[in-house]
Amino acid sequence: MSSLRRIFSFDHIIRSLIKLSALITFGALFFIVGYIFIRGIPHLTLDMFALEYTTENVSMLPAIITTLMLVALTLVIATPIGVFTGFYLVEYAKKGNKFVDLIRITTETLSGIPSIVYGLFGMLFFVYRLGFSYSLLAGTLTAAIMVLPLIIRSTEEALMAVDDSLREASFGLGAGKLRTIFRVVLPVAMPGILSGVILSIGRVVGETAALMYTLGTAAKMTDGLFSSGRTLSLHMFVLSNEGLYVNEAYAVGVVLLLIVLAINGLSTYLSNKLRKGE
Amino acid sequence: MSKLSIRNFNLYYDDFHALKDINMEIGEKEITAFIGPSGCGKSSLLKSLNRMNDLVEGCSINGEVLLDGKNIYDKDVDVNTLRKRIGMVFQKPNPFPMSIYDNIAYGPRTHNINNKARLDEIVEKSLRGAAIWDEVKDDLKKNALRLSGGQQQRICIARALAVEPEILLMDEPTSALDPISTSKIESLVQELKDKYTIIIVTHNMQQATRVSDKTAFFLSGEVIEFNDTDTLFSIPKDKRTEDYITGRFG
Ligand SMILES: Nc1ncnc2c1ncn2[C@@H]1O[C@H](COP(=O)(O)OP(=O)(O)O)[C@@H](O)[C@H]1O
Ligand SMILES: [Mg+2]
Numbered sequence: 001m002s003s004l005r006r007i008f009s010f011d012h013i014i015r016s017l018i019k020l021s022a023l024i025t026f027g028a029l030f031f032i033v034g035y036i037f038i039r040g041i042p043h044l045t046l047d048m049f050a051l052e053y054t055t056e057n058v059s060m061l062p063a064i065i066t067t068l069m070l071v072a073l074t075l076v077i078a079t080p081i082g083v084f085t086g087f088y089l090v091e092y093a094k095k096g097n098k099f100v101d102l103i104r105i106t107t108e109t110l111s112g113i114p115s116i117v118y119g120l121f122g123m124l125f126f127v128y129r130l131g132f133s134y135s136l137l138a139g140t141l142t143a144a145i146m147v148l149p150l151i152i153r154s155t156e157e158a159l160m161a162v163d164d165s166l167r168e169a170s171f172g173l174g175a176g177k178l179r180t181i182f183r184v185v186l187p188v189a190m191p192g193i194l195s196g197v198i199l200s201i202g203r204v205v206g207e208t209a210a211l212m213y214t215l216g217t218a219a220k221m222t223d224g225l226f227s228s229g230r231t232l233s234l235h236m237f238v239l240s241n242e243g244l245y246v247n248e249a250y251a252v253g254v255v256l257l258l259i260v261l262a263i264n265g266l267s268t269y270l271s272n273k274l275r276k277g278e
Numbered sequence: 279m280s281k282l283s284i285r286n287f288n289l290y291y292d293d294f295h296a297l298k299d300i301n302m303e304i305g306e307k308e309i310t311a312f313i314g315p316s317g318c319g320k321s322s323l324l325k326s327l328n329r330m331n332d333l334v335e336g337c338s339i340n341g342e343v344l345l346d347g348k349n350i351y352d353k354d355v356d357v358n359t360l361r362k363r364i365g366m367v368f369q370k371p372n373p374f375p376m377s378i379y380d381n382i383a384y385g386p387r388t389h390n391i392n393n394k395a396r397l398d399e400i401v402e403k404s405l406r407g408a409a410i411w412d413e414v415k416d417d418l419k420k421n422a423l424r425l426s427g428g429q430q431q432r433i434c435i436a437r438a439l440a441v442e443p444e445i446l447l448m449d450e451p452t453s454a455l456d457p458i459s460t461s462k463i464e465s466l467v468q469e470l471k472d473k474y475t476i477i478i479v480t481h482n483m484q485q486a487t488r489v490s491d492k493t494a495f496f497l498s499g500e501v502i503e504f505n506d507t508d509t510l511f512s513i514p515k516d517k518r519t520e521d522y523i524t525g526r527f528g
Contacts, residue, residue, distance in 0.1 A: 163372070165368060165370055165372035166372060166375075168372070168375060169372045169373075169374065169437075170363055170384070170439075171333060171364070172328070172330060172366040173365070173384060173385040173388055173437065173438070173441055174358040174359065174360075174361040174385065174388055175388045179388060187376075230279065236362060
């Protein structure tokens, strides 16, 4: 009787439910990762890392290099703009400033837009209107607009998490605003800002919809800002879409997964460091 | 002439009249205590003396604060130089998340002292001045956040001393500390008196009697009574001061 009551007690039910959902979450992740690894690893041949893409080897090396270039260029554009905007919003703008409200609403809206919409905008504006055609440049600019809200938000949050008493201490010693920001605020906020930047990398690496009609899907290595290419994600998408190379698509999936896991790990590590306030 | 003269000073947070017509003369190398119930404006006045209130949105003032006869609110006054001359120690210890050495050297570096030997000298002198040198001298590279609360507060005092201020403003510097750290800081304040003019906010009346030469009693944004500490506590002139110091205040 008493054990029956224990089984049906409210507390017990809640606990079981929590355990169950944890199990489902973990199980799903484990299943997906395991499945892709089992399907993909046997096809992860040396051929797939050949310098030149051919229809025989369907090499992913050009895609890896294009991904790196796209990520680097996107960060070069989005990081300074995003970080400076975040600094402006938190450190310089006065409360109730209309312009600030506008930037906040814009970033919030931008971060909620599905990435295919960025893709369409990029295609209509950069590819056709500005005549960049499918190119690294069009892809970079589109990706930069897409990750900008992420960088702005994480910069803002990192700055707002910096205790005001530190700013007061610095001003109280006769330091000016710039010195206070660079010597006191920035070092403390750095892990948070970096983790936003790293999340952006993850976003760009995993993106397909926004890049398909801007960067394009050329299989060769891009040879300049105005030439098309494909990122790893796009490569995987195209391979599985064509239907001939499903196994190879899984092999690409393995590499992609490893990259994304590494990026997430790095970001978690940095935000833990932030929380400890070191 | 007094070191600081506060004349017809009023302070507003938007429409709220937080300080009402304050007049006060503060002598050189005296310790002045501000006492009164919380919310009566002690911190607001303290922050007005080195213009930390400039940072508070919606805060406006009128009246004068004369430092050696010169109004600190004049247009030609450089706030950073002013804050170098009038240092501040806050209620909650707020060392920077960096080494002890860098904490102390932050102020001097701000004011363009970069010579290593000179900085070493200032760091040692300031830590000695704040009675914490012996506890940290072997560990100057240690992150200041790893010290105890009482040690952190003395680091903050040392950091303030490092820019060689003339006046030290302390806003309830012991309210977050244990009794032993508190008594260390109180005796430190006594020692500092030889060199600095000190204004200390406290809600602890024993502390005011122990450390200060003069005491000002605040109530609802007004200075009710300002007198020698001994006099104010033994024969208060105002009924409200008496009620407060005898603990009868609602
Ligand atoms: N930044 C601020 N904005 C609006 N009101 C404030 C602000 N700071 C203090 N006040 C108000 O001013 C009054 C005096 O505050 P304060 O100077 O902090 O008092 P004390 O230090 O004596 O406790 C209080 O009523 C408080 O609510
Ligand atoms: Mg106060």
